[in-house]
Amino acid sequence: MPDNTKHDATLPIRVLIADDHQLLLDGIGSLLSSFPGVELVGQASDGHQVVEKFTALQPDITLMDLQMPGLSGIEAIAAIRATYPLARIIVLTTYKGDAQVLRAIAAGASGYMLKSSLRHELLTAIQNVHAGRRHFTPEVEAEMTRYASADVLSNRELEVLQLVAQGNSNRATGTLLSIKEETVKAHMSTILAKLGAKDRTHAVTIALRRGILDA
Template sequence: MSAAPANIRIYLVDDHPIVRFGLSALLQMQEDFTIVGSSGSGQDALQVLARTVVDVILVDLRMQGLSGIDTLERLREYHPQVKPIVLSSFEFDEEIYSAVKAGAMGFLHKEAPPEDIMKAIRQVYAGKQAFPRRIAERLDGKRMTAGLSGREREVLELVAKGLTNKEVAATLNISQFTVRNHMNHIAEKLEVSDRTEAIFIALQTGLITLN
């Protein structure tokens, strides 16, 4: 006699109603899934979780108000029993790494096939991580954040915009010597030989973005 399927209680957090509606419609068709609710913001979700039992929560990374990362951090602090999976339309390494540090156990692209979404939920419910192979390999790489400080990223973003060391120094009100030191540290951490390669690596991995 086979055992009854698990009842995985799922909560959805995304500021796009159509995403919440679509995911709810998809997931509630599974006999081992129960959609206990959804919210358009991290703040609303945290209030609901204070009075609702949830096993797995799907959290959009980019939301108005409380960000996905902030929501994950508060989940870890106040609702550590809830297992989070992040949702995103983007795959910037820095965001994914920050989400993992904040407690995310899995990652789902919003265009992932339905079977991948359901598999990830079941894996995370079972206490396992659920990251696509391409992301798991990048998470294992040393270049994802490379330990760059906020100021180092700020310097690198300005350099990537075409500013010289002198112009960066004037913009940040620091000396050219300090800028040169930052660039040397950046090159060491990213394991590159020049600023062109540093900019390329930082843009490709999401360490910096250019508006």
């Protein structure tokens, strides 16, 4: 893949968009057309398609939705970066939860923006990431700072919380995970402490808001 750090300033920044909503694809495409020095080179509507389009088009910047059919945005980012480690990808999403952001960064994203901020922030984000810098919407940065020192749930605690979120009792959760009900209760106590939650319902609410659990 070309080294974007040596991009010819006389050439437009080539952008690929991935989102499963055609209206949003059209809206972002229209917005990009108003930006000087930016060129829309392709669109994709699912995770597999964006990986294929990236390979074919070799864009400078990819704008990636998180919630897509086929491969999720996180999976698509990881797949692209595994083959093209210099790929520069900006997540566009409605989710500002810190856990989602950290997963995106771990997968290889260089930026994370809320869709509500596109009109006044997208060009700056594209320019920053293209120049080798990271870009995060201020609300996202605030969320990350707020939970920077928060304890991370273990894989088992995540499994317990996911089953509780689905409406399972402690006994049912234990049966599904082949562990004792008392062990489930112990895990729930730890989960409540780590999330700063008052009860099971509050824990699920916090986990959904932070992106620890998918809505």
